[in-house]
Amino acid sequence: xxxxxxxxxxxxxxxxxxxxxxxxxxxxxxxxxxxxxxxxxxxxxxxxxxxxxxxxxxxxxxxxxxxxxxxxxxxxxxxxxxxxxxxxxxxxxxxxxxxxxxxxxxxxxxxxxxxxxxxxxxxxxxxxxxxxxxxxxxxxxxxxxxxxxxxxxxxxxxxxxxxxxxxxxxxxxxxxxxxxxxxxxxxxxxxxxxxxxxxxxxxxxxxxxxxxxx
Numbered sequence: 415x416x417x418x419x420x421x422x423x424x425x426x427x428x429x430x431x432x433x434x435x436x437x438x439x440x441x442x443x444x445x446x447x448x449x450x451x452x453x454x455x456x457x458x459x460x461x462x463x464x465x466x467x468x469x470x471x472x473x474x475x476x477x478x479x480x481x482x483x484x485x486x487x488x489x490x491x492x493x494x495x496x497x498x499x500x501x502x503x504x505x506x507x508x509x510x511x512x513x514x515x516x517x518x519x520x521x522x523x524x525x526x527x528x529x530x531x532x533x534x535x536x537x538x539x540x541x542x543x544x545x546x547x548x549x550x551x552x553x554x555x556x557x558x559x560x561x562x563x564x565x566x567x568x569x570x571x572x573x574x575x576x577x578x579x580x581x582x583x584x585x586x587x588x589x590x591x592x593x594x595x596x597x598x599x600x601x602x603x604x605x606x607x608x609x610x611x612x613x614x615x616x617x618x619x620x621x622x623x624x625x626x627x628x
Contacts, residue, residue, distance in 0.1 A: 438473050442610050445469070446482065449614070459490040467510065477521070478610050480514035484527050485612075491534040504534040522562035523612050529554035529571055551575070566600035569593055570615045577622050587626035594619050594626070 445465050452458040463486035470479035487507035491500050511527045518524060529551045536547035558568035573594035579585020601616045 438469065438476070439610065441465075441469050442479065442482075446610065449482070449486065452486070453489070453493075456490055456493040459486045459493075463487045463490070463510075470510075470513070475517065477514040477517035477524070480510050480517070481524060481527065481612070484508075484510035484514065484531070485614075488527065488530045488534050492530075492537065497538050500538050501535060504531050507531050507534070520557075520561055522558045522565045523567070525554045525558035525561060526565075526567045526571060529558065529568070533571075533575070564600060564604055566597045566604050566619075567612065567615050569597035569600060570619050573597055573619070574622060577626065591623070591626050594623055598623070 445462055448458075448462055452462055463483045466479045466483035466486065470476065470483060473479060484507045487503060487510060491503035491507065494500050494503060507527070508531050511524060511531065514527075515521070515524050532547045532551035532554065536543045536551065555568045555572050558565060573590045573596075576585045576590035576593060577587060579589075581588075597615070597619045601619065606613055
């Protein structure tokens with residue numbers, strides 16, 4: 415009798431765990447799928463960030479919800495027109511990615527978000543902030559490449575930064591194109607570690623390459 419009862423508890427527990435995992439995957443997939451279209455209506459990025467943060471708070475051992483919450487947050491920061499608000503948005507993204515980093519340290523994808531956050535702070539006042547935040551952004555991209563040399567996203571972010579850096583400061587399309595081409599080549603062979611892992615960036619590389627071809 416006791417054995418039957420214990421067996422029933424174990425079976426029910428396994429089904430409950432499967433159901434919880436299934437709900438997590440379903441919620442993540444739904445919100446990840448909404449990211450691209452949200453750029454047409456930037457405030458929806460904040461809604462998605464909040465969604466991912468709620469998922470993260472429910473699934474306390476998963477780093478990916480915090481990662482996507484920070485990704486949406488920092489992308490909104492780049493699109494915010496009121497410069498007085500940008501630092502606060504970037505700080506919130508930093509808070510989120512710090513939580514992801516505590517769960518998955520030395521992670522190439524997380525280092526990319528750290529770089530984006532530094533760049534977001536820098537864009538508030540590039541002339542005054544370049545020395546601090548430009549260096550921080552570059553260091554995080556170097557870390558990202560070291561942590562996973564197959565990842566195309568640090569090369570995308572490097573190339574994008576060069577594309578919009580004036581030629582007199584070492585940027586421009588001529589400098590950016592080889593780096594963007596490396597990103598494109600790596601997108602061809604890159605294999606995400608799982609179904610919820612980041613895959614974004616290839617369309618952006620193609621867009622930048624098209625700009626530089628004009």
